[in-house]
Each structure stands twice: as C-alpha cells, then as structure tokens.
Amino acid sequence: MKSNSPSEIAVVGVACRFPGAPDVDTFWNNLIRQENHVTEIPPSRWDWHALADGDSGIGEMARWGAFLDDIDRFDAAFFGVSPHEARCLDPQQRLLLEQVWCCIENAGYDPRRLAGSRTALFAGVTTSDYHSLVATSGAPVDGYTVPGLSPAMLANRVSYLLGFTGPSEPVDTACSSALVALQHAVMAIEAGQCEQALVGGVNLLLSPTLYQSFGRAGMLSVRGACAAFDAAADGYVRGEGCAVVLLKPLARAVADGDTVWGVVRGVAVNHGGRVRSLTTPSAYAQSRVIIEAMTQAGVAPGSCSYIEAHGTGTPLGDPIEILGLKRAFSRLGRGADADGATPLRCGIGSVKANIGHLEAAAGMAGLIKVLLSLRHRLLPGQRGFSTLSPHIELADSPFYVVQQNQPWQPQCAPDGSPLPLRAGVSAFGFGGVNAYAVLEEFTGATQAQPAGAERDDLSRLLLLSARDGAALQRRVLQLAQTLRTQDAAR
Numbered sequence: 001m002k003s004n005s006p007s008e009i010a011v012v013g014v015a016c017r018f019p020g021a022p023d024v025d026t027f028w029n030n031l032i033r034q035e036n037h038v039t040e041i042p043p044s045r046w047d048w049h050a051l052a053d054g055d056s057g058i059g060e061m062a063r064w065g066a067f068l069d070d071i072d073r074f075d076a077a078f079f080g081v082s083p084h085e086a087r088c089l090d091p092q093q094r095l096l097l098e099q100v101w102c103c104i105e106n107a108g109y110d111p112r113r114l115a116g117s118r119t120a121l122f123a124g125v126t127t128s129d130y131h132s133l134v135a136t137s138g139a140p141v142d143g144y145t146v147p148g149l150s151p152a153m154l155a156n157r158v159s160y161l162l163g164f165t166g167p168s169e170p171v172d173t174a175c176s177s178a179l180v181a182l183q184h185a186v187m188a189i190e191a192g193q194c195e196q197a198l199v200g201g202v203n204l205l206l207s208p209t210l211y212q213s214f215g216r217a218g219m220l221s222v223r224g225a226c227a228a229f230d231a232a233a234d235g236y237v238r239g240e241g242c243a244v245v246l247l248k249p250l251a252r253a254v255a256d257g258d259t260v261w262g263v264v265r266g267v268a269v270n271h272g273g274r275v276r277s278l279t280t281p282s283a284y285a286q287s288r289v290i291i292e293a294m295t296q297a298g299v300a301p302g303s304c305s306y307i308e309a310h311g312t313g314t315p316l317g318d319p320i321e322i323l324g325l326k327r328a329f330s331r332l333g334r335g336a337d338a339d340g341a342t343p344l345r346c347g348i349g350s351v352k353a354n355i356g357h358l359e360a361a362a363g364m365a366g367l368i369k370v371l372l373s374l375r376h377r378l379l380p381g382q383r384g385f386s387t388l389s390p391h392i393e394l395a396d397s398p399f400y401v402v403q404q405n406q407p408w409q410p411q412c413a414p415d416g417s418p419l420p421l422r423a424g425v426s427a428f429g430f431g432g433v434n435a436y437a438v439l440e441e442f443t444g445a446t447q448a449q450p451a452g453a454e455r456d457d458l459s460r461l462l463l464l465s466a467r468d469g470a471a472l473q474r475r476v477l478q479l480a481q482t483l484r485t486q487d488a489a490r
Contacts, residue, residue, distance in 0.1 A: 012107045012247070015244050031372070040064065064237045088134075099244045103244040108258065122155065122182075124361060126177055167193055178427065179427040198246055199247060200245075222234055222235070227313045237352075243365060262439050270292070294332055305346055307426065309322075309426050315389070353384050371439070378406070385401055424437065
C-alpha cells in the first residue's frame with residue numbers, strides 16, 4: 001500500500017468527564033471492571049413517568065440515560081466569569097471550558113501560558129437543550145442571553161477566556177461530530193494554521209424533547225442497554241459527557257519531552273450520499289471512509305488489531321457497520337501492504353455499552369478508550385455481550401468481539417518483529433457523515449534523561465498546586481487514590 005500520510009500527530013494531553021467517571025483514571029477502572037452507568041432518568045432532570053404514561057408514544061424508552069453529576073456547579077470566579085453571566089451559559093460551555101483546562105494540565109502545561117499562542121480549538125456539539133429551559137423559565141432576556149446559548153460560542157468562549165489565537169470552531173455532524181472535529185484539527189496543524197490543537201466533544205441531556213423524537217423514530221432501547229453486536233440489541237441509550245485531547249506534531253512533541261498517549265496516523269470523513277432514507281447508514285460509504293483513513297495512514301489492515309466501533313446497539317446499524325468493516329479490510333487486503341503484516345484476528349468493541357451513546361461526544365469517548373488501552377496494553381471486555389446478533393456474520397472475517405479483558409498483543413511483520421499496536425475508531429452521524437481515525441502506540445523516546453542522572457525507582461518528588469487549601473487537599477487525595485489503584489493492579 002503506498003502511503004500518502006501527512007506527518008504524524010501526537011496526542012499529548014487527555015481529559016474527560018463521563019458517567020461514573022470524573023477523570024481518565026476512573027474511566028479506565030470502570031472499563032476494566034465492565035461497569036454499567038446507565039440509570040433511570042433522575043428526577044432532577046425531569047419526570048420520565050409523565051412521558052411514559054402520557055400520549056407521547058415513547059413509553060419505556062423515555063426511562064433510561066447515562067448522566068453526569070453536578071452539572072449545575074461551576075467555579076465562575078476561577079475562570080473570571082461573573083455569577084450572572086455564568087447562570088446564562090449553556091452548561092455545555094462551562095463543561096468544555098473545565099475539560100480544556102484539565103487537558104492542558106494533563107499535558108504538563110499551565111493553561112495561562114498558552115494565552116496568545118496559535119492554539120486551535122475544535123469542539124463537537126449537537127444539542128442545545130438549555131435554550132428550551134431558559135425559554136420556559138421566565139428569565140429576562142439581556143445581553144448575556146444570546147452568547148450564553150449560541151452554539152458558536154461553545155468553542156469561541158473557551159478561546160476567548162484562555163487567549164487562544166488559532167482557529168476556533170464548533171462542529172455539528174450529529175454523532176460523528178467529535179471525530180470530524182479531530183479531522184479539522186489534524187488538517188489545521190498540517191496546514192500550519194496552528195501550533196497545536198485542542199479537540200473535544202460535549203453532550204448534555206437537559207430536556208425530554210429529543211427523547212420524544214428519537215423514541216418515535218424507534219432509535220431508543222426499551223431495555224435500557226446499548227447491546228452492541230448482541231442478539232438482544234433493541235436501540236441505544238442516550239448519554240452525557242465531555243472529553244478533550246491536545247494534539248501536536250509528533251516531532252515537536254518528542255523535542256518538547258511531552259508524554260505521548262498515542263499517535264494519529266490518519267483520519268478521514270465522508271458522506272453516505274443518497275441512500276434509502278436520510279438516517280439510514282451506508283455500509284459502502286462506511287467502508288470507503290475506513291479505506292481512505294488507512295490508506296492515508298499507510299498501514300496494512302493486518303496490522304490493526306482492534307476497532308473501537310460506533311456500535312450503538314441498534315438492530316440495523318451494527319450489522320451494517322460490521323459489513324462495512326469487512327468490505328474495507330477485504331479490499332485493503334487485496335493490495336500491497338505498507339508493512340507486510342499478516343492478517344490476524346482483530347478485536348472489536350464499543351464503549352457505549354458502559355456509558356451510553358454520547359452523541360456529539362461519542363467519538364471522543366471511543367478515542368480516549370483506545371488511548372487508555374494503548375497505555376495499559378490491555379483491551380477491556382465488552383460489557384454485557386452474550387450472543388452475537390444473527391444479522392452479523394464474523395466467521396469469514398478477522399473480527400471478533402472482545403468479551404473479556406485481555407492483553408493487547410501486537411501484530412507481527414513477516415520477519416516476526418512486532419509492529420506498533422494499532423487501532424481504528426469509528427463514528428457515524430445519523431445524517432450520513434462518517435468519520436474514521438487510525439491510532440498507533442508511540443514506540444519512540446521523548447526528551448532524554450540528562451547525562452549522569454541517577455534513576456531512583458523508589459521515590460519521586462511531585463509538586464502539586466491549587467487555588468486554595470481545600471482544592472489542594474482534594475488534589476492530594478486524588479493522587480493518592482491513583483497510586484493505590486496502580487499498586488493494586490501490579
């Protein structure tokens with residue numbers, strides 16, 4: 001396979017807040033424990049019984065979701081936002097701002113030091129439930145109302161408050177928004193439009209309106225489970241979350257001594273064109289976007305040992321997705337390989353079984369699951385998987401559902417040498433926009449240890465800081481819990 005790959009892009013920072021997981025470490029622990037964070041819709045959001053018992057026609061499908069805690073809480077003073085303005089902000093704006101800050105800190109940088117830099121921000125967002133809440137609350141309209149609710153401000157407010165001067169764009173392609181945002185970021189870096197780029201996705205469920213529409217369309221699960229690839233699949237469960245990654249050219253990340261979570265080798269986007277209906281997925285289009293991304297990456301299909309699928313758990317969507325994967329790998333396998341990898345077995349999974357379908361943020365959830373799996377060299381088992389859907393045929397393919405936690409083994413080149421761990425991440429929008437990314441583990445070295453420096457594996461000096469004593473104490477406890485968890489896993 002001839003490579004026309006652009007220069008490799010490193011992921012140097014990661015932050016997330018998902019159902020049951022306020023941070024990346026907790027998210028990983030939840031994944032390897034195969035936890036389920038779908039619950040009944042809490043009364044603090046709305047009374048689902050009223051929808052189920054009324055004439056909306058959606059019944060029990062209005063009952064389930066995967067929710068974040070305390071989305072009404074925000075440290076306005078920390079970010080220099082007045083209390084009144086903070087109340088006017090869509091909570092999605094507040095949540096993205098918090099996670100951008102955490103992501104930059106995770107990369108080892110002071111967010112305030114990026115002010116004036118050509119840092120870009122691309123953020124997937126597709127819902128605006130807060131608008132309807134404000135409209136029915138009787139709150140007076142003032143100068144903060146429009147910028148507080150405008151989807152354009154989702155990215156732009158963050159760029160303004162933190163002083164970024166690179167491109168700043170919200171992206172809305174429905175459920176593929178976050179991965180499309182990733183493509184925008186990669187292209188901006190390649191074009192020299194920015195020094196580095198933050199990519200995120202955010203989704204909050206604040207109103208029953210979309211539940212009613214999706215329920216009538218038959219998209220939602222009555223059982224309250226995203227049973228991806230399973231015979232019991234009956235629809236998806238909506239979920240909340242926000243996640244952000246920081247991207248830099250790999251060569252620069254190495255020179256800067258950054259921690260590299262993984263490398264983006266290729267990312268492609270397309271549309272399904274005219275199919276049976278606006279919301280019907282196209283296996284042909286999905287296969288084409290996979291082929292484009294892997295061709296761009298210059299890697300052989302046999303070198304890819306895991307696919308984080310879109311995997312919503314719908315009886316129609318999952319079989320079409322697997323068909324698209326099989327077509328893509330079959331077509332790619334007929335050509336000359338970039339590295340000659342022997343086609344072996346390739347696991348598939350979907351994080352939606354754990355935290356629901358995060359819609360605009362779904363691609364980020366899948367991406368971060370893969371980055372964590374690369375870091376730990378472990379593939380989490382697919383929660384709740386029991387029996388393969390009768391509409392999915394895997395026997396004639398390299399694919400299998402990862403049912404239990406298992407070491408992630410690399411594929412091998414013809415000479416027997418191990419290749420870097422590689423994975424694909426899919427995200428498909430219900431309007432026809434498909435996105436696929438190819439990720440790879442980083443096998444090189446960053447900034448070298450100074451000559452003559454002695455390594456001590458028993459102790460490290462860590463500097464922690466916070467705005468006040470209470471916040472510092474929480475940070476200490478969080479670090480202690482992380483160290484205890486890592487010790488227990490050894």
